[in-house]
Structures are given as structure tokens and as C-alpha cells.
Amino acid sequence: xxxxxxxxxxxxxxxxxxxxxxxxxxxxxxxxxxxxxxxxxxxxxxxxxxxxxxxxxxxxxxxxxxxxxxxxxxxxxxxxxxxxxxxxxxxxxxxxxxxxxxxxxxxxxxxxxxxxxxxxxxxxxxxxxxxxxxxxxxxxxxxxxxxxxxxxxxxxxxxxxxxxxxxxxxxxxxxxxxxxxxxxxxxxxxxxxxxxxxxxxxxxxxxxxxxxxxxxxxxxxxxxxxxxxxxxxxxxxxxxxxxxxxxxxxxxxxxxxxxxxxxxxxxxxxxxxxxxxxxxxxxxxxxxxxxxxxxxxxxxxxxxxxxxxxxxxxxxxxxxxxxxxxxxxxxxxxxxxxxxxxxxxxxxxxxxxxxxxxxxxxxxxxxxxxxxxxxxxxxxxxxxxxxxxxxxxxxxxxxxxxxxxxxxxxxxxxxxxxxxxxxxxxxxxxxx
Amino acid sequence: xxxxxxxxxxxxxxxxxxxxxxxxxxxxxxxxxxxxxxxxxxxxxxxxxxxxxxxxxxxxxxxxxxxxxxxxxxxxxxxxxxxxxxxxxxxxxxxxxxxxxxxxxxxxxxxxxxxxxxxxxxxxxxxxxxxxxxxxxxxxxxxxxxxxxxxxxxxxxxxxxxxxxxxxxxxxxxxxxxxxxxxxxxxxxxxxxxxxxxxxxxxxxxxxxxxxxxxxxxxxxxxxxxxxxxxxxxxxxxxxxxxxxxxxxxxxxxxxxxxxxxxxxxxxxxxxxxxxxxxxxxxxxxxxxxxxxxxxxxxxxxxxxxxxxxxxxxxxxxxxxxxxxxxxxxxxxxxxxxxxxxxxxxxxxxxxxxxxxxxxxxxxxxxxxxxxxxxxxxxxxxxxxxxxxxxxxxxxxxxxxxxxxxxxxxxxxxxxxxxxxxxxxxxxxxxx
Numbered sequence: 001x002x003x004x005x006x007x008x009x010x011x012x013x014x015x016x017x018x019x020x021x022x023x024x025x026x027x028x029x030x031x032x033x034x035x036x037x038x039x040x041x042x043x044x045x046x047x048x049x050x051x052x053x054x055x056x057x058x059x060x061x062x063x064x065x066x067x068x069x070x071x072x073x074x075x076x077x078x079x080x081x082x083x084x085x086x087x088x089x090x091x092x093x094x095x096x097x098x099x100x101x102x103x104x105x106x107x108x109x110x111x112x113x114x115x116x117x118x119x120x121x122x123x124x125x126x127x128x129x130x131x132x133x134x135x136x137x138x139x140x141x142x143x144x145x146x147x148x149x150x151x152x153x154x155x156x157x158x159x160x161x162x163x164x165x166x167x168x169x170x171x172x173x174x175x176x177x178x179x180x181x182x183x184x185x186x187x188x189x190x191x192x193x194x195x196x197x198x199x200x201x202x203x204x205x206x207x208x209x210x211x212x213x214x215x216x217x218x219x220x221x222x223x224x225x226x227x228x229x230x231x232x233x234x235x236x237x238x239x240x241x242x243x244x245x246x247x248x249x250x251x252x253x254x255x256x257x258x259x260x261x262x263x264x265x266x267x268x269x270x271x272x273x274x275x276x277x278x279x280x281x282x283x284x285x286x287x288x289x290x291x292x293x294x295x296x297x298x299x300x301x302x303x304x305x306x307x308x309x310x311x312x313x314x315x316x317x318x319x320x321x322x323x324x325x326x327x328x329x330x331x332x333x334x335x336x337x338x339x340x341x342x343x344x345x346x347x348x349x350x351x352x353x354x355x356x357x358x359x360x361x362x363x364x365x366x367x368x369x370x371x372x373x374x375x376x377x378x379x380x381x382x383x384x385x386x387x388x389x390x391x392x393x394x395x396x397x398x399x400x401x402x403x404x405x406x407x408x409x410x411x412x413x414x415x416x417x418x419x420x421x422x423x424x425x426x427x428x429x430x431x432x
Numbered sequence: 433x434x435x436x437x438x439x440x441x442x443x444x445x446x447x448x449x450x451x452x453x454x455x456x457x458x459x460x461x462x463x464x465x466x467x468x469x470x471x472x473x474x475x476x477x478x479x480x481x482x483x484x485x486x487x488x489x490x491x492x493x494x495x496x497x498x499x500x501x502x503x504x505x506x507x508x509x510x511x512x513x514x515x516x517x518x519x520x521x522x523x524x525x526x527x528x529x530x531x532x533x534x535x536x537x538x539x540x541x542x543x544x545x546x547x548x549x550x551x552x553x554x555x556x557x558x559x560x561x562x563x564x565x566x567x568x569x570x571x572x573x574x575x576x577x578x579x580x581x582x583x584x585x586x587x588x589x590x591x592x593x594x595x596x597x598x599x600x601x602x603x604x605x606x607x608x609x610x611x612x613x614x615x616x617x618x619x620x621x622x623x624x625x626x627x628x629x630x631x632x633x634x635x636x637x638x639x640x641x642x643x644x645x646x647x648x649x650x651x652x653x654x655x656x657x658x659x660x661x662x663x664x665x666x667x668x669x670x671x672x673x674x675x676x677x678x679x680x681x682x683x684x685x686x687x688x689x690x691x692x693x694x695x696x697x698x699x700x701x702x703x704x705x706x707x708x709x710x711x712x713x714x715x716x717x718x719x720x721x722x723x724x725x726x727x728x729x730x731x732x733x734x735x736x737x738x739x740x741x742x743x744x745x746x747x748x749x750x751x752x753x754x755x756x757x758x759x760x761x762x763x764x765x766x767x768x769x770x771x772x773x774x775x776x777x778x779x780x781x782x783x784x785x786x787x788x789x790x791x792x793x794x795x796x797x798x799x800x801x802x803x804x805x806x807x808x809x810x811x812x813x814x815x816x817x818x819x820x821x822x823x824x825x826x827x828x829x830x831x832x833x834x835x836x837x838x839x840x841x842x843x844x845x846x847x848x849x850x851x852x853x854x855x856x857x858x859x860x861x862x863x864x
Contacts, residue, residue: 229846243850246857269843281854283819285828286847368812368828 002222004427005048006419007041008244009228012267012295012381014040016048017416019424021222027052028413031180032141039181041226046183053189053214054079060210074204077133078211081196084131086187088124090142093185095120097175115157115168123149138308143180147172190215223427225419229268240423245273245284247418252377253279254421255414256406260373263362263392264414265382267295270362272369279418285369293361295382297330301354304334305347313355315348316387322352333357355387356395363395372396375404379414383407447699449684453665456676458545464493465547473616476552476572479746481559481585481768483609485629485673485755489622490613494670495549497568501532503544505720505834513539514835527564528803528835530571537575554616555580556609561587561774562806581612585768591779593769601765626760629673633755639681640667641749646688647738648791651708653691655698657718657737658727668746673755700731709734710855713787715741715780715814716799716807721836729845733852739787741780744772748783777810781817788822794855795825797848802832825858827851 003026008015014037016029029047031040054075061071098116102108126149129135139145154168179185193211197203225240227247244266252262253275262273270293273284287294302309323345325336333354340350366372376396382388393405408414446454467474474493477483487494504510513535514528520538522531536542543549555569557580566582573580583604586597610621643663647656654660663684671677691697697705701724712730714737719726730737747753748770756763768774775783784796798815800808815826829847832838 229842243846243853245850246853269846280857281850282858283825284850284854286843370816 001217002220002427003052004223004225004420004423005045005221006247006416006421006423007044007224007226007228008247008413008415008419009037009040009226010267010381010415011229012299013412014044014228015413015416016041016044017413017420018045018048018052019420023421023424025410025417025420026055028410028416030140030412032143042183043181043186046186049219050082050186050189052219053193053217054082056214056217057193057207057210060213061204061206064206064210066204066206070204074207077200078193078196078207080131080133081199082189082192084127085192085195085199087130087142087145088127089187089192090179090182090185091120091124091127091146093179093182094146094175097178098171101171101174109163109167111161111163112167115154115161115163116171119150119153119157119168122153138310141180143176146179147176223423223430225423225426227415227419240426242419242422244415245271245286246281247415247422248379249273249275249281249284249418250279250421251414251416251418252379252406254417255408255410256375256377258375258404259377259406261366261369261371261376263366263376263378264380265293265295265358265362265378265388266380267299270294270365272362272365274370274373283370285365287361287365293330293358295380297333297358298354298382298385298388300330300334301337301351304337305351310384312351313385313387313389316351316355317348317390319346319348319352319387321346321349322356323349325350325353325357352387352391355385356391358382359388359391359395362392363399372400372403375406377406377408379408379411381412383411447684447687449680449687450662452680452683453662456666456671456680460493460670461543461545461547461549464495464543464550465545467493467550473553474550475554475556475616476569477556477558478562478565479668480561480771480773481583482668482672482746483556483558483583483605483764483768484670485626485633485760486605486609486613486764487556488629488673489626490617490619492554492613492617493550495552496669497533497572498529499669500536500543500549501529501834502720504532504536505836506723507544508721509536510721510834511836527568528833530564530568532834533568534571537572551576552578554578554612557582558609559583559585559768559771559774561585561771562804564804564806579612579616581609583609583768585774587776588769588774588779589776591776593766597769598762598765601768602761605761605764623760627757630755630757630760630763632675632678633667633673634757636667636672636677636681637747637749637754639678639685640664642685643681643688644739644743644750646692647736649692650711650792651695651697652711652736652738652791653688653696653698655700655705655727655730655737656743657714657740658700658723658730659698660737660740660743661718661723664743664746698731698736700727702728702731705731705734705736707734708736710795710852711736711738711791711793713737713739713784713791713793713796714799715784715796716811717742717745717801717804717833718799719801719831719839720834721832722839722841725841726831726839726844729848733849735848735852738791738793741772741783744783746771748772748775751783773806777814781814781821784814784818785822788818788824793824794859795827795851796822797827797829797851800828800830802830802838803835804833825851825854827854 002021003018006017013030013032017025018027020026027048028051029044031043058071058075102113150172155165158165158168197208197211225242227242227244248262248264252259264271270287274282276282298312299309302312323340325333337350472493474495475487476495476497479496479498484494504513510532514531516535516538517531541549555572557569569580585601614621646653666677666680697708712735753770798811800811815828819826829844
């Protein structure tokens with residue numbers, strides 16, 4: 001089966017979207033690997049291809065007569081089992097990497113190896129709970145999931161055995177780089193999916209056959225386009241590289257065909273884009289000389305408050321009385337944040353003010369790009385943040401009146417989707 | 433990589449006319465360096481509205497601080513000079529031409545050829561449309577304790593020059609500027625000599641305009657933004673009204689005529705440019721600290737600037753103005769009144785729309801520089817108006833004149849690539 005792929009190499013994450021020959025999105029992959037762009041590209045693509053196979057399994061089940069709701073349940077269970085098995089596989093890789101690093105240490109406290117072993121054993125024991133039905137995971141990235149548990153357990157072990165926590169943490173920091181970038185550790189669809197089916201108490205009889213058939217499907221790449229800040233580093237020829245402005249424009253148009261204005265808040269830049277009725281960019285503006293007010297700003301604030309990035313938005317939404325944050329500089333905003341905290345302001349009120357400050361900068365950019373036209377589509381990682389979305393909706397209504405505001409569940413993949421559509425067009429042009 | 437290990441960029445390719453210009457400049461700076469011994473008088477003055485012929489008729493040597501600042505940037509010295517000026521108390525927001533010049537002055541006033549520049553005998557503030565010019569010379573007056581001749585040139589707010597405006601400038605020349613030059617040099621005003629210089633100016637201007645108009649050919653044999661900087665050197669600075677300038681422009685015209693005949697594109701510092709893919713009009717001054725890199729961002733994409741407004745800051749000759757030896761003071765007045773930076777926003781918009789049409793351009797780009805409010809104020813308005821009147825897409829990039837801190841290469845490259853891809857996408861089907 002032929003597919004085309006778009007890969008968006010951002011400053012924070014790398015995303016891939018796989019399309020089938022008819023332009024339907026089959027799978028999406030994302031990695032927060034920052035090692036190098038080639039590896040990030042491979043990891044995201046590999047994830048997107050695995051994800052595509054789940055879509056194919058769903059199609060097989062549909063062809064076998066299962067209703068949509070039933071299919072969704074079985075595919076979700078299959079995926080949960082798959083992810084658990086994939087996590088175990090990565091834990092095994094983490095264990096062997098840690099052991100190798102331990103052997104290389106010049107001075108090795110006697111209790112160290114056993115401590116590491118106990119931590120990994122505990123993490124392995126926790127896998128079923130981590131992937132149980134209804135369980136909430138703080139992140140989809142192995143680095144985050146394994147890291148938070150490893151470090152918490154390492155703290156206990158260090159205290160109990162009189163070891164330095166830094167030593168245990170340092171080992172993890174070195175090991176994780178290799179593990180998160182290993183597509184071997186992430187494993188193959190057929191291996192983990194078959195284990196997942198075998199582990200089900202009462203599997204749907206047609207599921208195993210569907211997995212087998214999908215495992216046999218050969219996915220052949222018919223075209224690829226890269227975009228994002230790292231696009232020049234992609235292992236693609238120049239003709240297969242597109243600006244992320246064009247990709248976000250086309251991606252937003254594909255998700256919401258009525259789109260005329262797109263706002264994308266990425267890790268290090270904010271883009272205000274105007275598109276025509278075909279998704280072709282007519283004008284755009286980007287932040288200049290300074291990245292204040294971009295996604296990284298929120299990352300910095302999350303670090304300052306010792307919170308996870310995904311926790312910021314919900315906390316800010318609890319605000320009853322947002323404070324006014326004046327600083328447009330990320331570092332100064334951090335200083336203002338500390339000052340406000342010391343004055344006894346509530347965290348949620350400060351966070352609400354910070355989110356508004358980001359959106360105010362975006363509003364200025366939108367105005368400079370030619371204003372906001374109906375329909376408006378918000379893309380990029382920050383579109384998943386409810387406080388940012390809330391502030392944006394309010395400011396849009398105040399400044400431009402009532403208009404349709406589109407936000408896709410998959411907003412973070414918009415650039416990769418646009419790239420994949422360009423790849424599909426190129427492939428179709430070559431074929432014809 | 434250490435700077436010591438970094439390979440030097442390949443030597444820039446130069447035409448015969450460029451070599452001639454280099455020799456002309458070297459001779460001029462030799463004269464300037466020797467002025468304290470030879471007793472030749474020198475006046476510092478600005479490019480817009482420079483009265484080269486008048487100075488020449490008195491035997492006064494011109495020094496152009498703006499040109500020195502941009503040369504300092506091209507030689508990689510401006511960062512150091514700006515930092516020296518900031519230490520003296522000039523804020524970060526002051527025009528960086530001014531700070532680079534002040535820093536150069538405080539570092540021994542070593543000019544672009546490595547020779548010491550003479551102190552001014554006169555500061556000829558021959559154009560006041562830019563208020564920074566006035567402040568700049570106030571600062572220099574404090575340093576040099578020399579007289580200032582100030583020529584106030586009325587702004588063309590209504591888009592045309594009235595007889596009263598012309599008369600106002602002529603009267604200032606007659607009553608203020610000429611008497612000061614007479615006093616400085618001990619010579620009487622020699623109108624015949626001035627007429628001779630003006631005659632030579634008009635000859636050089638004819639050839640310059642032919643060269644600028646050559647960009648109407650497809651492919652364009654010249655780059656009218658980056659390449660034009662070299663072509664404008666003699667006429668914008670110290671050579672207008674000299675036989676040297678006439679010889680230079682005759683040679684340049686012959687070289688460009690050859691290129692037109694052979695169907696060749698422009699020569700860039702990295703050699704002959706490849707296929708012309710985009711024809712653009714550019715508004716705003718270039719960035720000088722990364723001039724070659726900035727140019728390469730265009731030439732790598734096959735983009736040629738076929739017309740630019742920056743090439744008109746020292747005179748909008750292509751609209752028909754020529755120095756007229758029959759009306760020497762009136763023609764100097766008209767010249768000063770007609771400089772690009774003295775034109776109103778509607779006139780600038782008209783000019784850009786005209787360039788887009790006459791030069792068959794695909795679109796236009798605005799480089800908005802932080803340092804220059806005279807240039808940058810209103811540029812977004814220009815962008816919208818020109819887009820709407822011409823139907824051609826505009827792009828917006830931001831940098832600075834000579835402060836390297838405000839040239840973000842990745843950001844600018846990203847915007848340029850996005851812009852060129854947008855042009856490509858908007859082309860009618862079938863056009864390469």
C-alpha cells in the first residue's frame with residue numbers, strides 16, 4: 001500500500017502525518033526527541049506508520065462486519081495493550097543501557113546496581129496500572145512517563161541507601177537519549193500487537209486475523225515533504241521541503257475548508273496567516289527578532305512554577321480574577337511571576353494573566369497580517385491549552401465580533417498534515 | 433568552530449567597472465587622508481539631498497557618515513563601534529548608523545580604506561526630512577566644534593513640489609549655504625564651474641537610469657537592490673559631477689548592455705546567478721552586517737530585485753529628474769526635494785505600484801529596519817495598499833541597518849523562503 005508523509009520538525013516536537021492514496025489521514029506520530037533532526041524524523045515517521053496500522057486494523061474489522069462503536073472499542077484496547085508492550089520493550093532497552101553505563105563508571109557505590117535494578121523492576125510492575133482502561137497518563141512520550149517514575153523511585157532509593165540522587169538521575173539522563181531515539185526499542189507493530197491480542201482476556205475473534213492481515217501490509221512511501229524549522233536538515237531533496245507557513249495554511253484548510261485566517265503558536269514562533277478559498281497563503285506575519293509569547297514562553301513559566309506544561313492551562317482556567325502581566329519578555333515575565341507570587345497573588349490568577357499576555361501578542365500579529373476573517377483556525381501545540389484558547393476567544397470576540405473559531409483535536413499536526421498534502425500532490429503529479 | 437578555523441568566504445567576483453570604482457574610492461580617501469597636509473577643506477554631509485556639485489565647485493571634499501557606517505558594517509566593525517557609542521550613553525534605540533559613526537569617531541575615525549578621515553571643516557546638513565540627521569550633526573558639532581550649514585528641505589506632503597518650496601530652498605542656498613562655503617574656502621561662488629559639474633552629473637545620471645531600466649529585461653541583467661548598491665556608490669557619494677563618474681557609468685552601461693545581449697542574469701558576489709525564478713520589487717534599506725548572506729538568501733532562490741526604492745534615496749532619477757545646468761540652484765533644490773525619503777506615503781505607494789507593473793515583478797518585499805523610523809513608519813500601510821492596488825503579494829521582513837544583533841538569519845531566511853514559495857504557489861498554472 002502506498003502512502004505519503006509530511007514531517008514537521010518543530011523546535012519542541014517533531015510530528016509526522018501519513019496519508020493514504022486518497023488523501024485520508026491514516027496515522028500520526030510525534031516525538032519530543034531533541035537529539036538530532038534525522039533521528040527525530042525517523043522516530044516520528046515510525047510512530048506514524050504504527051499509528052496507521054491501527055487505522056488499517058479498524059478498516060479490516062469494519063470489512064469483517066463490526067459496527068463503528070465496537071471497532072473503536074477493540075482498536076482502543078488493542079492500542080492500549082500495544083503501548084504497554086512497547087513501554088516494556090523500551091524499559092528493557094533502558095535497563096540494558098543503564099547496565100552498560102553502570103559498568104563504565106569509574107567509582108561505583110556497591111549498592112548502586114541493585115538500586116537501579118529495583119527501580120526498573122518497580123517500573124515494570126507498574127505497567128498494567130499505567131495502561132489500564134481509563135488510566136490517565138501525564139504524557140505520551142516515553143521520556144516523560146518513564147522519567148517521572150524513575151526519578152521519583154530514585155529519590156526513595158537514594159534516601160534509603162545513602163546514595164547520591166544526582167548519580168541515579170545522571171544515569172537516567174544519559175540512558176534516555178539512546179532509548180527514546182531507538183526505533184528498535186519502540187518495536188514493530190506486529191510483535192507488540194500480537195502480544196497485546198494474546199494478553200486479552202476475551203479477544204474479539206476477528207481481531208487476531210485483522211492484526212495478522214495488517215501486519216502483512218507493506219507500506220510503501222510514495223512521497224514525502226518536510227517542513228518546520230529543521231526542514232533544511234531533513235534527509236529530503238530540496239524540492240520536497242516546504243515552508244511551515246504554507247503547510248499550516250494548507251493543513252488548516254484541509255481540516256476546516258472555510259478557513260481564511262490561521263493562527264499558529266509554535267515553540268519559537270507565532271504565525272498569523274491569511275489563506276484563500278483553496279488554502280493558498282495570501283499573506284503572513286511572524287514574530288520578529290524575539291520569541292516572547294511563543295510556546296517556549298509557557299514551557300519557561302511551567303518550569304518556573306514546577307508544573308507540567310499540560311497543567312498550566314487547566315490551572316489558569318480556575319482563575320476568578322486574572323492579574324495583568326505587562327512584560328512581553330519571557331525572562332521579565334518570569335521575574336514578574338515571582339514578584340506576584342511573593343505578593344501573595346494566586347497562581348491561577350497569575351497564569352491567567354500570562355496566557356492573556358501571549359494571546360495579546362498574537363492579536364497584534366494577526367492585526368499586522370491583515371486582521372481576522374471568518375473562519376478562524378487556531379493551530380499548533382498551544383491550541384491544546386484551554387486557557388490560551390479561552391483568552392483568544394474573548395479577544396477575538398472583542399476585536400472582530402462573532403466568528404467561527406476552529407480548533408482541531410489534532411491541531412498540533414496541522415503543519416505535518418499540510419506537508420503530507422503537498423507530498424500527495426507531488427506524487428500525483430509525478431504519477432500522471 | 434573558532435573564528436580562526438573558519439574558512440574565509442570565497443573572494444567576490446568583480447566586474448571591470450567595480451574595479452574602476454574601487455580605484456576612484458581609493459583616490460578619494462587618499463585625498464581625504466592627506467587633507468590636513470594639503471589644506472583641502474572637507475564637509476561632512478548626508479546622501480539624501482547631498483550637494484556634491486556645489487561642494488565640488490568650491491573644491492570641498494565630501495565625507496558621508498552614512499556611507500562610512502554601512503562600510504563599517506560590511507567590514508564587521510559596526511558591532512564594536514555601536515558598543516563604544518552605547519558606553520558613551522547612547523541608548524539601544526538610537527539609529528545604529530549614528531552609533532556606528534560615533535563609535536568610529538571615538539576609535540580614531542579610521543575610514544573604510546583603513547586611513548584616518550580628516551575632521552570636518554563644515555557640517556553640511558543639506559536635508560532635514562530625517563530628524564535624526566539633525567541630532568546626528570548636533571553630536572558631531574559637539575565633537576568637532578565646527579560650523580553647521582543647515583538647509584531645510586520642505587517635505588512633499590502633497591506629493592508635488594510647488595514653486596514656493598523650490599524658491600525657499602534656493603533662497604537658503606543663496607543666503608546661507610553658499611556664503612558659508614565662500615567663507616570656508618575663501619573662494620567666490622563660481623556659477624560657471626557649478627554648471628560644468630551639473631552637466632557631468634546629468635550625463636552620468638542618463639547612463640545610471642539606462643542601467644536601472646535594464647532590469648525591465650527578462651531575465652534582468654542586474655539586481656536593483658543588492659547589486660544596485662555598487663552601481664549607486666559614485667552618484668550617491670562623492671563623485672556626482674565628476675568626469676570619473678561619467679566614465680564609470682559609461683563603462684557600467686556597456687557591461688550591462690553586454691549582459692542584456694547575452695541574456696545573462698545578474699552577477700552576485702558568488703558568481704553568475706542561476707535561472708531567474710522570481711522578480712521582486714524591494715522597499716526599505718538593506719541590512720549591511722550580513723549583506724552577502726542576505727543577498728544569497730535571494731539569489732539561492734532565484735530571486736532578483738528588479739527595482740528598489742532604496743536605490744532612489746540619493747535621487748529618483750528614473751522618474752525623469754536630471755540635474756539641469758541651465759538652472760543651477762533651482763535644480764539643486766529640485767534634487768533635494770525629490771529624494772525618496774522626502775516623498776509622502778501615497779507617492780511611495782504609487783511608485784511601488786508603478787515598479788511592479790513596469791518591471792513585470794511577481795511581488796514585492798519590505799525590509800523594515802529597526803533603526804530608521806523615517807523609512808519604516810507606515811510600511812505596513814504601504815504593504816496593504818500596494819497589495820490591494822497591484823494584486824501582487826507583498827512580504828515583510830525585519831532587520832536593521834548596521835547592528836548585527838537585529839539580523840536573525842534563521843528567521844529572515846524562513847520568511848523569505850515562505851514568501852517565495854507563496855509566490856510559486858500563486859503563479860498561474862503552467863508558468864515555471
